[in-house]
Amino acid sequence: MTGLRYLNNVSTLRLDTARCNGCRMCIVVCPHGVFAVTQRKARIIDLDACMECGACELNCPEDALRVKAGVGCASAIIQGAIRSTEPSCGCDSKESSCC
Amino acid sequence: MSKKEQSRQWIIGEVTVNGTKIPIVDTKLISADRLGSYKARWGIGRMRYIVEPGLYAAGKPSAGSPVFVSANYKMSFDRLRSQLKGIDGWILVLDTKGINVWCAAGKGTFGTDELIRRIRAVNLTDVISHRKLILPQLGAPGVSAHKVREVSGFMVKYGPVRAEDIPAYLNAGRNATAKMRQVNFGFTDRAVLIPNELIQSAKYFLPAAACxxxxxxxxxxxxxxxxxxxxxxxxxxxxxxxxxIGITLPPLLLPWLPGKAFSVKGASVGLILAVAVGLYFIYNPESYRNVFGAAAWLFIIPAATSFTAMNFTGCSTYTSPSGVRREMRAAVPIQIVLATVGAGLWITGLFA
Known part of the structure; x- marks a missing residue:
């Protein structure tokens, strides 16, 4: 990342090292270089760079990763609060406001 | 030329494989494509800027050629096909409801189920002999590679984040460098988002300005x-x-504005404007009605710019939902207080 960093100590990402088989899939899918693998085990090397996109959890074949994934979007959170649902950008095809 | 033909100018031929006709796409973008992108950036017809989901060909692909998966937002599709110059390959377009790859992956429409469904719908196994798919890396929040393999037998390989790195990725034996795997949010990346933000917020701000x-x-x-x-x-x-200012400056000046929270960055540009307005009032006392009406802007401006900047988190490539929630818990009450005090002062100024 080009020097842009968001808030520290907020990410819900957790790694269960015991389950990890070192397949490196988390390194492949992570857009922010959060992981490294040493001695066939993944490690979280930059937790505060995590944006909780959920790619690593979904693509971990050993189910070793957990993250409360979602969109880091204030208007989605406001929409969710108004409709008392999960945060949603409300971008079905009828609406024009979307990422 | 009819509207439909015009909108499909990028189809330059057709290849028939096992009785199925597959359109061949142009790998060169023409002015109509660039105009379409430009309009979409301004929010014009953006949710209808779509490509029909299905299978397309680039160059002269054979049964052994690579398959690239994309979204049916035309800008995403154009980014991909324009990088396939001199590459023989297939393009599998998923139905993402006209949303780009990353956002669609976040919603799950660029997802495991749709990918498996589309592989079957286009009879991909009749067209190609291998069982490998190249997906954009940013499709990963919606696609579970091992599940796709389990269900369909296809092996998902995540390519680079940006389509422009595809030639280098292929030349390196389908290996992405660490740099190709990293998302950026550079000046241009941020600037192109501004027009749509201006248009989307206009429906709230223009009526307020009229009030x-x-x-x-x-x-x-x-x-x-x-x-x-x-x-x-x-x-x-x-x-x-x-x-x-609240819509344009936070994206443009993002790395240089103080704080990590977007609401703080936004408030800082608002404070500068508020001070400028205050100075103008001091030197031009005839331009304001009374001290209440003038003081109101010291509160209203930072509240507005803090709010618009906070909403830009949704456009950014690095904010987490947990972080945005934490930021909002602190910022929203302050924004409400500032806006209420500002509006109260301004209304008092009407009668003072």
Whole structure:
């Protein structure tokens, strides 16, 4: 990342090292270089760079990763609060406001 | 040329494989494609800027050629095909409801189920002999590679984040470097998002600016059109300036504005504008009605710019939902207090 960093100590990402088989899939899918693998085990090397996109959890074949994934979007959170649902950008095809 | 033909100018031929006709796409973008992108950036027809889901060909692909998966937002599709110059390959377009790859992956429409469904719908196994798919890396939040393999037998390989790195990725034996795997949010990446943000917020800000204009006529003597012109135009202009600055400057100046929270970055540009307006008032006392009406802007402007900047988190490539929630818990109450105090002062100023 080009020097842009968001808030520290907020990410819900957790790694269960015991389950990890070192397949490196988390390194492949992570857009922010959060992981490294040493001695066939993944490690979280930059937790505060995590944006909780959920790619690593979904693509971990050993189910070793957990993250409360979602969109880091204030208007989605406001929409969710108004409709008392999960945060949603409300971008079905009828609406024009979307990422 | 009919509208439909015009919108499909990028189809330059057809290849028939096992009785199935597959359109061949141009790997060169023409002015109509660039105009389409430009319009989409301004929010014109953006949710209808789509490509029909299905299978397409680039170059002269054979049964052994690579398959690239994309979204049916035309800008995503154009990014991909324009990088396939001199590459023989297939393009599998998923139905993402006209949303780009990353956002669609976040919603799950660029997802495991749709991918498996589309592989079957286009009879991909009749067209190609291998069982490998190249997906954009940013499709990964919606696609579980091992599940796709389990269900369909296809092996998902995640390519680079950006389509422009595809030739280098292929040349390196389908290996992405660490740099190709990293998302950026550089000046241009941020700047191109501004027009759509301006358009999307206009429906809230323009009516509010109109309210400032019309209400400026209100006073102890009920209403005066002369006052509306005299003070209302300037009030509406200040509010519009807060809106334009609050939408444009936080993205442009993102790395250089203070704080990590977007609401703080936004408040900082608002404070600068508020101070500028305050100085203008000091040197041009005839331009404001009274001290209440003038002081109101010290509160209203930072509240507005803090809010617009906070909403830009949704466009950014690095904010987490947990972080945005934490930021909002602190920022939203302050924004509400500032806006309420500001509005209260301004309304007091009408009758003072």
């Amino acid at each position: 400032f204009f019309l209400l400026s006529g209100v006073g102890a003597d009920i209403y005066s059109a002369e006052r509306m012109i005299r003070y209302g135009l300037f009030s509406a202009a200040i509010f519009s300036a807060a809106y334009v």
